[in-house]
Amino acid sequence: MHKLKPVTRALLGLGLIAGLCTQAPAATFEVSSTADAGPGSLRDAVAQANANPGADSITFVDGLGTITLLTPLVSTDELQILGGSSGQTLSGGNQTRILSVPNDGDSLALSDLRLTNGRTTTDGDPGNPCTASDGRGGALCSNAATFLTRITVENSTTLGAQAHGGGLYLASGASLDDSIVRNNTTQGDAANGGGVAADELMFVHNSLIQNNEAIAVNARGGGLYMPSGTDFEMRYSAVIANVSGGSAGGLRVSRTLMENSTVANNNAVVGGGMDLDVSINLGGDPGTPIIRNSTIVDNFDSDPVSTSGGGLRVLYFQTDYTARLESVLLAGNFGPSGNLNVVGVAGNPDLNTAEVTLDVLFSQIGNGAAVINGIDQNNLFDTSAQLLPLGDRGCAAMAGAPGTRLCVPVHEVQASSPALDAGSNPGNLEWDQRGEGFPRVVGGQADIGAFESGLSGAPTVPAVGVPVLDPQGLGLMILLMALIGLVVIGRAGRG
8 A cells, every 4th residue: 555645745746757748759750640550540650659668759740630449549658649739639439448558657648639439348447457458437548647738538438337437547646737528427336437537646727527427326426536545636627517326426536625616516416516535544644635715506415315515525434634615605505414514434423433623714605604613714604605607707728629628617706795805815826717817816805716706897608508407407306316216325424
């Protein structure tokens, strides 16, 4: 069992690895054919890169059409694949995974690529990661350090049991920058992470994780899943309209720093929006998971008898730790326990031996203060979020591959919102969720949440459609889940 570093140290290590990926490549191979194999094909370029030691690069001629693969590409050396300014689409044709990287000593960097219609049918095989027998990662399975920039991963699926990561499975540390992960699914038993599953550490920046689904009743993390004891950092990003048949509709993460981000319109049987889980720490300091200057709203917990929070669940089991919310807008979520709750993960309460301290400062919480057992400072309770719909409010940099790019959506607060000038800026952030050019503080004090008002003028048309169920739809979803037995998984103490 290895000991993981705290988030900041881990990301420093990730940056050092990134330097290896961006050094001058040993060779560059150009793809000029859309054929699955043969001279000029992507498969031929990958084979040449594998045979040539060093950090090789693959590029594409301009205007090349979609490359549809018949079997997965397999990279066995340090590799960069560069889609270029016009981008390049790689498809699995709904028949195969697109790319596998089985060796943990290698590295992979992808940019300006659209990965679509990947598919695996086998169960997850942790003993042989990212090989033909391992069904994890519908579009990409990487056991190496992985760096993804301006990519779009969509319409991919895994069918096998514990085949985590409908779009992406990332085992050895990864970054996701200026990217989109959408419309991916896991369908097998206990297959977590409908969009993304990551096993060690992950950094998400200016990215959108949307409309992904982990279907099984014991699945976790409709949008993104990381196991307890791993490191996660997310900035300037949004996790929207994802679904889990089990828990954590949006994301399930552990040792966390999340700031200037939005978690909205996600659905699960328990824990509609987000699970924060340091319940079993794999050695090392659990640290203090922090969520700050972020918005968690309109998430839905469908189990009518669970004790879970519709917006955020803070889970505990065997490890004492402190979780901290600062300038967080956590309101308008639907669930039996309201917006926020602290939950033991063991079915037998006597086994939940740890204690969690929950500090909340300068935040807006839709329900009362009873769940806060640590610092309770300058908070607003039992108040309406008063937000405008999710939309494109401008941005410094768009997310996604060429041809799919958009501004990461955010909720703008209304002029009458109590969140205006009621927040704080504990991380001394310069910008709000939209990035450079959109100051984090306008006036004397920051607004609560991911958006800072006073800059955007009239709201613009939303850049992406976000499904929101009306009350009748919510009732129908609960009824259907009860009929097929989904509510069984959501009893108190289950996670």
